[in-house]
Amino acid sequence: MVNAVKAVLSDAEHRIGIWYIRQNALKQLSALYMQPGFEILFNRCISDCQTEEEFESRWESLLERFDLSENPWLSSLYKSRERWACVLIKKTFCAGLQHGENIQSVFQIPKNENTGLLEFAQQYLEVVKRRRLEELDEDFQCNGTAQVTILTGSAIERQAADIYTRTLFKTFQEEFLKCLSVTIEETASNETITTYNLTEEGHKESVVEFNCLDSRVPCSCKKFESFDILCVHALKVLNARNIFHVPHKYVLKRWTKSAKCGVPYEYEQEMADETKQQTVNLLMHKTLNVFTKSVAIEDSKKIAGDFLGKTLEQIEDVLRVKN
Structure with missing residues (x-):
């Protein structure tokens, strides 16, 4: 998988999930989990260090205290530390996704290691479809309701x-x-x-x-x-x-209400904040109305798709001219 990621997704940062490491540690080091203090120190090494120096110090302490310097699994794990040690990967953007999450919880896959590639792909497409609908509803809610603040004077x-x-x-x-x-x-x-x-x-x-x-x-x-x-x-x-x-x-911009508005960043800054948000809210409301009303009938979906496609082309033409 490491080689495949390098070849196909050359700009991606490959990670090893903490959940996966803990599950493997239970298998590879099962006897050590019976010894007092091992699990606590091991967990601190992999996910509770603030600096690289602290990580190295704790790792050495783990190996010395439990006589694990020659353990092949831990040696292999240490060599790949750049892909799992929290202190080493927190400088890389991950959109808040915790690399300790179990992928089964994301895709709701039954606990079956024999799940085939075709079955996984079908489940993946269902997840994507469901999340896009959830996102559409969230966009509508986001632009239609005011957020509740706690400190009114802030x-x-x-x-x-x-x-x-x-x-x-x-x-x-x-x-x-x-x-x-x-x-x-x-x-x-x-x-x-x-x-x-x-x-x-x-x-x-x-x-x-x-x-x-x-x-x-x-x-x-x-x-x-x-x-x-x-x-x-x-x-x-x-x-x-x-x-x-x-x-x-x-x-x-990726975290703002206007993330999908499509206006290039440099032009967006030229708009006054208040006017920009009013414009975005109005356009989002109209667009979401088109989406929600057109999905029920095939003919209306085609009308909406053709119209939006032509509109996008015209907007891109205007932006190219201005640029």
Whole structure:
């Protein structure tokens, strides 16, 4: 599979699921699971390290404590650590998909290792069909209802409610509300960079470097790099610096209500925010009406498909001319 991914999906980052590793560890190291402390230390190695140094230290400790330096399965696992160790892969965007998830839970496949390729492909197509319908309904709900904010006086929460989809707004809101249980301490500063140590209740310390020139807030937890949404630590620093909006560079179009509008990013920025959202809402409402009314009858589906195809061609012509 590794070789196939390299050949066919050369730009993809191949990952090994934590669920898969744990299942194999139960088979390969079953006797060790009976020894006190092994399972806890093993799980910390694979999914609870903040730095590469911490990972290496814990791995060495695991091998020494349980005399596993010559274990072939663990040696092979360590060689492929770039594809599964959380601390090593969190710098790569994964859209919030936890690589520990069991693929059976995504595709709802019966627990049968003999599932054939054709059967899997059919199940996959059913999943895609179902999720596209769910997404269509979510688009309609997203553009037709106002998001509920918790802190009525918070400008940054109102901004997030206006721009993010319902699902992403909930994610943002969870991070934002966790700011209440985070301590912050300034540890270093120069003309442009101020470094902060932040500790979330029950979690390890994270480090954020605030750049006063462009409001960049990179965090050691790497949530933005892996999810494209600001973490609680970055939000806490922005609040401490009296910045009450999400900096433009941290708003990714893929998570916004206008993600599907098709307007090139550079043109979208020319539109006033309020006017842009009103336009998007109106067009989305009209388009969703076309979809929902046309799917019932074959003739109406053909009319809608032909019309939308011609419309898209005309829009692309206009954009090419303007570009």
